[in-house]
Amino acid sequence: MWRLIALVGLAAVVAATPGWAGEAVRSFAESDRNGDGSVDRREAERRALEVFSFADADRDAYLSREEYESLVVDDSFAAADANKDGRVSTREFVAIRMRDFDAADTNHDGVLSPSEVGSPRTD
Ligand SMILES: [Ca+2]
Ligand SMILES: [Ca+2]
Numbered sequence: 001m002w003r004l005i006a007l008v009g010l011a012a013v014v015a016a017t018p019g020w021a022g023e024a025v026r027s028f029a030e031s032d033r034n035g036d037g038s039v040d041r042r043e044a045e046r047r048a049l050e051v052f053s054f055a056d057a058d059r060d061a062y063l064s065r066e067e068y069e070s071l072v073v074d075d076s077f078a079a080a081d082a083n084k085d086g087r088v089s090t091r092e093f094v095a096i097r098m099r100d101f102d103a104a105d106t107n108h109d110g111v112l113s114p115s116e117v118g119s120p121r122t123d
């Protein structure tokens with residue numbers, strides 16, 4: 001039951017906020033597992049996997065184009081599908097989410113602070 005609630009909450013967040021930065025702002029507390037006020041790479045990876053499993057409607061461990069595009073993310077399906085096999089694996093998904101994480105980490109300390117996720121994207 002808790003899992004269901006978590007997924008419903010995640011769905012609302014994913015649908016409402018474009019991109020990693022927007023998503024992180026809305027769900028900062030959710031991503032920040034240890035409550036230290038910032039989101040580190042491990043927390044971000046874990047969250048990416050949660051988002052992946054939420055989007056993987058048929059549970060085949062890949063995101064089809066339709067599944068991928070059900071998410072509101074900055075990166076196109078083509079950009080996420082690094083090996084061009086027409087589906088996005090967990091590895092590909094985490095990789096592109098972490099690229100966005102690094103882009104948002106403007107002071108390059110390996111963690112996202114609330115000010116970093118709230119600041120405008122520069123790419
Ligand atoms: Ca799938
Ligand atoms: Ca692929």
Ligand SMILES: [Ca+2]
Pocket residue numbers: 105106107108109110111112113116
């Ligand atoms: Ca930072």
